Amino acid sequence: MQKMPQWADVLLIPLVSLILAAFFSAVVILAIGENPWEALKIMVEGALGSTYGWGYTLYYATNFIFTGLAVAVANHAKMFNIGGEGQAVMGGLGVALVCLYIPFPHWTLALLAAAATAAVFGAAWAAIPALLQAKRGSHIVITTIMFNFIAASLLNYFLIGPLKADGMEPATARFPEAARLPTFQDMFSSPDNPLFRGAPANVAFFVAILACIAVWLLIWRSRLGYEIRSFGWSEPAARYAGISPVRIIMLTMLISGGLAGMMAINNVMGEAERLVLNSAEGAGFIGIAVALMGRSHPLGVFLAAVLFGFLYQGGAELSLWTGIPRDMVVVIQALVILFTGALDNMVRMPLERVFSTLRRAPKPDSKSTTARTAE
Template sequence: MTRLPKWADLVLVPVISLLLAAAISAIVILLIGGDPAEAVKVMVDGALGSPYGWGYTLYYATSFMFTGLAVTVAYHAGQFNIGGEGQAQLGGLGVALVCLALPWPHWALALPAAAIAAALFGAAWAAIPAWLQAKRGSHIVITTIMFNYIAAALIVYLLVEVLRPVGQISPESARFGPAVALPNFSQIPGLNLIFTKKVPANVTFLIALAACVGVWVLLWHTRLGYEIRAFGKSQSAARYAGISAVKVIMLSMLISGGLAGMMSINNVMGEAGRLLQNSSEGAGFIGIAVALMGRNHPVGVFLAALLFGFLYQGGAEMGLWTSIPIELRLLMQGLVILFTGALDTMVRMMLAPFFRKGAR
């Protein structure tokens, strides 16, 4: 198959995949009696047409950036970490324990401690599958997805039996103190000129941007990043060059799990103000699509996270203000995943004839 130019691989293939997903979504909307033009208008207005909509879009995008970066780091080491959902839930547990442990006087003091706890808990949950892969040869996909279910069961047990306040019926932790609440965009100087009303997007968005830069520096400007990418390209060649397989697998998965765990700063500390049963909100699985669509590069992950944030918020608005069910949002996300992942080769084959002549 003809190798596509880099610009086509990075830009044209994802754009065509998006257009194909949008076309099929439009057909489905027509088949259920809806109006695709109305659906698009409502989605755009609801997600991008106001500061309120942008506040929700960026809130969702923040979570997807963390989980997308988590998949990206593991991918470059040749590991497919699909355990971001469980790692994020354990990260939420770390955030909750830190926020409930002390009477924090200010969020600026609690945030670094919560971020470290989230990263450590997420990394710890990724460490066992990583060790099984590095030492026992267990398939990372199988072990990480199994740990998602174990994490969900563990969180339910802790919320019901340990963290639930006496006399409370719902399985959730006690609320964090008001001093721990992270400032949202309407409380940040400069941004409050745009976001004049309270929105869920908060200071965690800035941390997510810093994480994108940090992953870029790690993978392309450090010795460890070189070892990770070399091992991911060819394990046998990397071993021959003296790169430790155990070191790369363990460190890449620990970093990956830590990034997934940090997602919970946004949800648990920034929005809910307590630990809930489904604190990850499905972001662990969406992170896989974000990484695939972003070509496993931090810049691409950032852009893909914005897209999925738009789909998440726009889909909710569509379900609220039209007769089209909100579940169609899942269909749209699934189609994007299908074309950017499983059918990526098909899109490349469609484009190959247009570049074959130039290749000669």
């Protein structure tokens, strides 16, 4: 029997953790001599108070959806893919190669080709650590984080060598017009009603939503998803049922790496319109927090990604209009990660006791209740 309802595990625990993180963030802001209420108002106004703010919030959220889903899929097989950063970098390399060297007639074809190539490059980068774990027993955390550094070095090599454009900056040339994604400003603005002016949110946001739906169908509505979850719950039982550990490890990590690689269609193809250094922007590591907070469920990942998008954009506004440093956002993120991840049991165990008490509470006897009513 579950110790608490599923809705409490998915929604209530993250909500309480978020409230605790907000409380301690307010304490930190007070400690540096600023008003936490004013800071909150500036963050909300900067991130959600205009279409411009929403455009940046959803742009960041799109990155975090892809990397959060990547971590979530691996989590269901009880594997901790910490290599989303490197897989996203390699996905960006794939996007750049497709967009620079294939003449597309329209952005829709470019998007399909770039998304597929980014997924293949990300999956290929995850395949080596997966094979090392499946065949040699190497720990997936160690190998994936090492591959992040290798990916960064490869990106440096390509941007100062074969793919470098004219000029001093280590970056590729800009992609052709037909390989640039329409932004929210292009899609929703009109001459009389300009919206999302200058914001980088683009059509990749809707691809991220489709990815959430696809992951939900995979994990909870497919045979492979059942095998992934079975392997995650008990590897010996999965072996006994005829599920191949090598097959599950490889397929899970390929899917995970492919999702992380697809992040590049948002930041490389949609925002920068070229490949630059630090193209992943740390989203691979934020995806870990997003997956933990979202309980590895696509809906939870989506909501957590929007929250972290809000923190990114709101934090930028906070450092611009107050004396609070930009690093304060890192502190808030760390507190959210602390309470939703490391201190999860601090919230979970008291709530489990509350629900256990409610479940054991004696229910009124229907016959005696009827008799008292008759009297």
